[in-house]
Amino acid sequence: MLSRDRLGTFLAVLLGTGLVTTFLLLLTSGQPRVPERLAGYPVLVQSPAAGNLPDGFAEPVPWSAADARSLADRLRAVPGVRAAVVDRTFYAQPLRDGVPVVDSTSGHAWLGDDPPDQGEVVVNRDLGVPVGSTVTLLTGAGPTDWRVSGHTTLPGIHVSGEEAARLAPGVRVIGLSGDPDPEAVRAVVGAGDRVLTGDERGRAEPRVDARTRWIGMQILIATTALAGFACVFLVASTSAYAVDQRRREIGLLRAVGATPRQVRSMLHRSALARGVPAALAGVVTGGLAAMPLAGALVDAGFEPPGYHIRWQLWVLAVSFAAGPLVALAGSAIAARRVSRISPIEALRVAELEPRAMSRARWILGLVAAAGAVGAGVSAAAAPDLSELGMLALLGAIALVTAAVLLAPAVVPVLVRVLLGPMTGVTATLARESARTAVRRTASTAAPVLFTVAFAVFVTGTVETSAAAYTARRSATVPSETVLVPDRVPGLGDAASGGAPLDTTVYVAGQAVVVSGTENVLPGTALVSENAAGRFGPTVAVTYADGHQETVRVSGTASPGPFTADLVLARGTVRRHDPSALAPAAFPVPEGPVGAGARVADRDDLAREADAEDDRLVQMFAMLLLAVSAGAGSLAVGNTLLMTVRRRGPDYRVLRLAGASRAQVVRAVVLESALVVAIGSLIGGAAGLIAIAGSARSLAAQVGAAVPVLVSWPAITATVATCLALATITAAVPAARLSRLPPSR
Known part of the structure; x- marks a missing residue:
């Protein structure tokens, strides 16, 4: 059976492992796909790649129609080649009831048998246009009417090779059917042309799909990094806190002769015993969650059509190992500290808490702060916006880590500022409890700090960058x-x-x-x-x-x-x-x-020019916020529930001293609200500092001053959620414990 404290650690490992599994599966599943119309061709010959950077998504340098025709004739002579078809792609968007169909913007040369005649098209049957009727297509020259000669399951619009040559003279891909020897094909094509076989044929995917997949990868990389950070942060902090809460138990063991090594061994085994089954449950939960999320990513435009989960053993193994190892690391640090205390010191834990800021904590906190400064300096000199965004996120993670480690140094000051003016028994109990247990207060505030900091950083970065680009573009439009x-x-x-x-x-x-x-x-x-x-x-x-x-x-x-x-x-x-x-x-x-x-x-043009990118960024922000706020909020409730359960003897002492059940509950609720306030203040400050650094870096990129903006509704909702969870998870068990007879 799991005790309440052990259950808290179990849930933290399950949550952290589940997050890592979900987003690592989504990340590693984003592989290029062979276009459906070319899937039946075992060998594809692609024109030379452009010399741009990969994130430029440049189409290959096209062959002219004459060069493509000559190359196709030579390829047909290669042994094993049954046919060499010339693939062409052009803009063609059908109208349905006079409205453009937004998910169909490409036309292609028909590569199958029985091509349509001149003025005829083959359309996807989901378009809903019957054979024999007329469909209006928007092209570069304008709208034209075409007769529908057939239906297909392939996406897009398909016309004859002659019509496609008129609408798309350049050629980038030639498909070879049959069973040709790739080396024989390479001997025919030019040095710069590429012969693609197997999974390599995915390089022929449309550049718009490649860009969509790249956007999805950037989002998933950032989200996976945040999920990994959340896993390490939540599991390690919860495991360390659970060990620290067992000081009295450890004191009893030391009193009966247990050595420090035996104590550490016991705590390590306990961490693994909880971590392994929790990690297994987390991997299963994360895998199940990844499947519907894959479809949601396609619907949101983060991944191209056809994206699906690819089950890879190494991903599941890494995710499974993450939970127990982080739980072991978190408990090991605390175990090393508590195993060194004497039996009498451990048994006096209720009277005196250990020093809040150890030398190691100061060193690690200052190193993390220095890392945040370094990331900010690097972001200001970043050559492109994608690198700037990643450096800004890494800087925010380092800054939050520094804030968590250094928080105990400022907790006493914040307690005096927030509760100093308040009088009465309830306020006094809450204030003195928080002041005399600084480490406990900082530990319970840490999940709130994490949640609020990333809510401020993520939503503020989106607001700040969108306003900067809209203002710059609007100023260059010459007409109203x-x-x-x-x-x-x-x-x-x-x-x-x-x-x-x-x-x-x-x-x-x-x-x-x-x-x-x-x-x-x-x-x-x-x-x-x-x-x-x-x-x-x-x-x-x-x-x-x-x-x-x-x-x-x-x-x-x-x-x-x-x-x-x-x-x-x-x-x-x-x-x-x-x-x-x-x-x-x-x-x-x-x-x-x-x-x-x-x-x-x-102004609408300025906004709509990047409307799709802004929409993706907004959804990206919401995804990051959901991961950070969801994980953080659950950790808030989990940590406070562990804390309240451990403080049952304190509540009984208050009852013996004459406090009523209502006074005990009010003191607990007030202290929980104080913890949320402390975490929100420190986290909000860390988030604002991170945004200010991003704004300075962005100003260097766009060449204009960039104001710091934040989304107050999102931040307010995040803090309110943390406050609601904190008060409920603290008040309910406190009310139940305070109903026990004072002498019990």
């Missing part, structure tokens, strides 16, 4: 009203009225973001101020259709709301990229607003 995309990735020519087009070209093998405007002459280019040093007087570019051209740099582009390193002639962009879209149109073109567009003001 703009035309923005509505349920579509961009505006086609029919809706945008000649607005600048977005596309990508390749310079020296690297993908470069390009804008196509009408005030640039064909054959020339403008460069942005930030990219001026990267280009010479002329630039050799490879367009989206694989064709190459050398353009002359004629000047510097004016800053605008959308970033582009090069600005080319709009007609040139449209000719080489039929799927190019405009991110917005300003001023609003004359005439009626077409499907997939709506009128907004420039």
Whole structure:
């Protein structure tokens, strides 16, 4: 049977192991997937990779239509190749009842038998358009009507190879059916082309899916790190606290002759005895929780369609080992300390608590604080925002660790400040109890500190960064009203009225973001101020259709709301990229607003330009908050329940001294509220310091002052939840214990 204290440690290990299992499974399951339309081809030949960093998600450098046709003819001659099909992808979004279908934005060349005729399409049957009817597709040129000739289970819209060549002249993948020898295929293709087999074919996944998966990975890495920190923090602190609560029992053992080594061995075995079954239960619970969360990640846009849990033995083994090892480490530190005390000292635990701040605690706390400062300095010099975010999170973790370790040094001051002005028996009992047991007060406040600190940091970081980017983008929009995309990735020519087009070209093998405007002459280019040093007087570019051209740099582009390193002639962009879209149109073109567009003001544009990213960031923040607040809140209740159960003799002493049951309960509730207040103040201060550091780093990135903002509703709700759990878990057992006869 588990005692109340041992049950508390058991629950802490179960919770910590479950968190690690869930998020480690989700993290390791994010692997590239072969596109469904290419899954039947054992060998894929992909055009040369762009030279950008992996987190740039650049499409491979395309082959021109002529080069792709020549390569496909040569590949058909390879022994074992039954067919070589040219894959093409372009923008095509169907309208349903005049409204764009948001989850279908890609068109492809039909790779199966019986291709559709000219002007016909094969659509996914879930679209709900019957065979023989007409479907309107939005393309780069505008809306066009197509006849539906068939249904498929594959996602997207499918047209004949000839139609696909018109809408997407460039080629990036050729699929080979049959049983070709990959080495024979490599001997035919160029040195820069890639031959993909097996799981490597996942590299052919759409870049939008790769980006979604990368976003999910960043989120899961951060969440897994936080879950791991929560596991270590909660399990180690709870295990150490449980050992410390057994000082009287240890004193009795020492009194009957137990050696310090025997005491430590007993405590280590006890930690493992609770940790192993708790970890097993945590692994099972975490694995079951991971499956529905995988679907939720896809629905939220954190993972591409098809993402699912991949069961890997090493993940389960690491998660299983984490709980008992952390429980053993947490109990070992406390066991080493309590095993050295003399029997008389241990039996006098009710009279005198050990020194709150040991030398080791001071050293570790200051080292953690120094680590937080170092992370903040590194974040200010981070080369990109993803690295900045990770460094900021690591700095916050180090800062919270420092706050927990150094908290006993400030607890007496906070007790005097918070309860000093209050008079009466109840306030006196709560104040003196907290002051004489500083270590206990700091330990019970630690979960609140953890919860509130991360609530302040996570929500405040989101608010601060969103406001900074919105203000910077809004200041560069030249008109009061703009035309923005509505349920579509961009505006086609029919809706945008000649607005600048977005596309990508390749310079020296690297993908470069390009804008196509009408005030640039064909054959020339403008460069942005930030990219001026990267280009010479002329630039050799490879367009989206694989064709190459050398353009002359004629000047510097004016800053605008959308970033582009090069600005080319709009007609040139449209000719080489039929799927190019405009991110917005300003001023609003004359005439009626077409499907997939709506009128907004420039502040709306500033907000909506990053609306999807902001939505993902908000959901990311909520996920982090749920992990930290959920784990922390449960730890608050668990720790206070352990504390109250151990203090039963104290309540009986109060009853013998003449206190009523109501006075005892009020004193317990007030002390619990004091603990929450102390944890909230220290945690809130740590969170605000972390946000201030992030704001300074963000200001260096965007080149403008960034105010520190926090989400007060989220913080208030977090503190209120901790307070409710603390008072309930403390008051209920205290009320029951205080009903016992005083002499019992």
